[in-house]
Amino acid sequence: MDIKEFTACARTIEHMHITENDKEERVIRLLDLDRFIKAYSPSITIVDKISYPLVIAAEGNKRIGICFTDVRLNPNAPHWHVSEGHHDSLRQSLTNKLPEELWLVMVCEKAVDPELLKALDLAGSPLKSFNQVFLLDFHNCAVHKL
Secondary structure (H helix, E strand, O other): OOHHHHHHHHHHHHOOOOOHHHHHHHHHHHHHHHHHHHHHOOOOEEEEOOOOOOEEEEEOOEEEEEEEEEEEEOOOOOOEEEOHHHHHHHHHHHHOOOOOEEEEEEEEOOOOOHHHHHHOOOOOOHHHHOOEEEEEEOOOOEEEEO
16 A cells, blocks of 8 residues: 555544544554555455455455454463454454455564464464454564464
């Protein structure tokens, strides 16, 4: 996404009738989305990146809902921890305008140790309801499919 497109999206968000916190989260989501698309698959088409609590995208003929959330990985006790502030908006996203697949992108701002990823156990987590779960290493612009 170039600077003109980002600025136009940010202006649109600024005029939306949502809370200031939601506006801030949507602007951050634009940056996360840009990194995710570049690192995972530049061929993904964005249908709507602003209007809903999740991004509506398309990969080929398949509509995808992409939810972004912050995550902290603790190297001393390998487990995922999703920020509480995002959990409610994720649940709300699940009930509105469901696409064919639902993806979750957990954004980690610090560099991610690949050995730590191997130790994560998502099988018993509530995240198993997503068709695909990814970890976006924002620092290194890398995507790990979990």
